[in-house]
Amino acid sequence: MTATDFKFKISSSRNLGWKKSKLSLSASYRKLKLTFLRLSWHLKGYGTVAGIMFLVLLSMMYLNLHELVRKSSQKV
Numbered sequence: 001m002t003a004t005d006f007k008f009k010i011s012s013s014r015n016l017g018w019k020k021s022k023l024s025l026s027a028s029y030r031k032l033k034l035t036f037l038r039l040s041w042h043l044k045g046y047g048t049v050a051g052i053m054f055l056v057l058l059s060m061m062y063l064n065l066h067e068l069v070r071k072s073s074q075k076v
Helices: 003-016 018-042 044-075
Strands: none
Touching: none
16 A cells, blocks of 8 residues: 555545544554654664663662652651
8 A cells, every 4th residue: 555545545534424533543643653663763772872871860860869868757
């Protein structure tokens, strides 16, 4: 199925009522999926680095919060 056939299928389904929304939802899901695949392909190496940096940031925030809670409980 080519892109032209797919566009024709969407335009010809306009008279189907409730099935139109289901078809357009399916089309938008496919478009989102393709966009995500392209993005993940381009960011293959950078995604892992960003993921590691994000995990390090989360662990630092957790340790800082844990230390603040520990200090506040010692004062009481």
